[in-house]
Amino acid sequence: MSNSELETPILSIENVSKRFVKSLDLAGKIAQKLGARVREEIVHAVDGVSIEIKDGEVVGLVGESGCGKSTLGRVVAGVHGASDGRVLFRGQDVANLEGIEAREAALKIQMIFQDPMSSLNPRLRVQDIVGEAPVVHKVVNHSEIEDYVAQIMTRVGLDPSYARRYPHQFSGGAKTKNRYSKSACSSARFFGLR
Ligand SMILES: Nc1ncnc2c1ncn2[C@@H]1O[C@H](COP(=O)(O)OP(=O)(O)OP(=O)(O)O)[C@@H](O)[C@H]1O
Ligand SMILES: [Mg+2]
Numbered sequence: 302m303s304n305s306e307l308e309t310p311i312l313s314i315e316n317v318s319k320r321f322v323k324s325l326d327l328a329g330k331i332a333q334k335l336g337a338r339v340r341e342e343i344v345h346a347v348d349g350v351s352i353e354i355k356d357g358e359v360v361g362l363v364g365e366s367g368c369g370k371s372t373l374g375r376v377v378a379g380v381h382g383a384s385d386g387r388v389l390f391r392g393q394d395v396a397n398l399e400g401i402e403a404r405e406a407a408l409k410i411q412m413i414f415q416d417p418m419s420s421l422n423p424r425l426r427v428q429d430i431v432g433e434a435p436v437v438h439k440v441v442n443h444s445e446i447e448d449y450v451a452q453i454m455t456r457v458g459l460d461p462s463y464a465r466r467y468p469h470q471f472s473g474g475a476k477t478k479n480r481y482s483k484s485a486c487s488s489a490r491f492f493g494l495r
Contacts, residue, residue, distance in 0.1 A: 309392045310353040312377065317386035319347040319372050346372040349386070378412050408438055417476035421468040428464040431482045453482045
């Protein structure tokens with residue numbers, strides 16, 4: 302990676318806002334027709350947030366319940382579009398990327414959920430859970446997957462000889478590491494922990 306690439310923040314969140322419109326249900330619509338002063342509600346989940354994150358930096362987002370942390374994470378991961386503002390990955394507005402570029406940026410931003418079991422299929426071995434995404438996304442060939450998974454497991458501090466175990470055979474912390482391996486395997490560069 303060139304010096305100028307390293308100087309560009311890996312992620313720039315510029316004045317991002319996210320609003321949700323809560324439409325009226327049937328009862329609300331009928332009440333409105335009958336003249337009641339009810340209307341659709343707008344939830345300002347995220348309001349003008351700007352953050353820059355450079356390579357190797359770890360940023361924690363802290364705030365009371367409902368203040369918009371998860372929503373911001375979802376906007377960054379592309380689950381929700383921003384109502385206002387921009388998300389730049391390595392200086393590029395992710396909303397303007399198309400085709401292969403959009404796919405590559407999406408792969409490089411991964412979420413790690415608080416409850417690892419909700420994102421680890423209990424019926425699959427770790428080898429298959431961790432190995433699925435890199436094969437689907439053509440990060441490695443099928444024949445190389447065993448070595449690749451072992452390499453990633455070692456990188457996150459898991460014994461690669463446990464690759465044939467199921468998620469329930471790991472401790473809580475190790476399950477989270479498995480989730481991390483699953484994300485890391487798709488060549489992610491930025492991780493959002495939720
Ligand atoms: N899909 C949605 N539709 C409507 N409102 C939403 C949606 N997602 C989140 N909200 C609202 O946006 C606000 C922020 O929610 P969010 O989940 O981002 O908070 P949080 O900071 O992650 O909270 P917690 O610490 O409890 O996880 C809340 O008022 C929530 O009800
Ligand atoms: Mg949350």
